[in-house]
Amino acid sequence: MVKHWDVVTIGNVSRNRYWGESEERAVRPVICTCTAIFGDDFVLVVDPSLEDRDRMAFELDRRTGLKLDDVGLVFLTHAHGDHWVGLPHFGPAEWLAAPSVAQGINGTGKLAKQVEPVEGRIRDSIDVVHTPGHTLDHHSLRFDCDGYSIVVAGDAVMNRDFWRERRGFFNSVDKELAGKTIERLWAFADIVVPGHDNYFLAQRRELGEQR
């Protein structure tokens, strides 16, 4: 079971339409949201976000008290480079992703070891959920903790504004499907950890009634 979870790095998008920025080009370097999930006998990091090893180690320690080598599992939501740029820092961990995501990342030839395919559940406590639209093989994680249903969405949800409008990012391969995926997540998320911002309450009931 999941005992605890927390955000390691709060991500940001390279351009934010909700801040009045054009989507034509990047205005700042992108960082994805990286999350740590603590089970009874495992620690899993989702989407290791920082290219610099010392910086990744610093943020992990600052947010969780862990060293890089304490992490036993890493899960990657999709093959976009900003979501696995920090993967090599977690050398002793088992690297996991949905089968076609694993294949895509392994195919880059940039890594010293393989990302292993995973489907269904991780450690009998975290569901791997297909959330297509941003990419067709995008996968999010869902688990229960403290009575809440937590969705670590990756780029299925960029931030709270995209969630509210059920909108995919400018680079989504299928924007309509991205919107449908967000709609699906509304049904079972209490708390959403988006791909490029801090976590937020899904507030599904109140907002649902306003629709």
Ligand SMILES: [Zn+2]
């Ligand atoms: Zn992405």
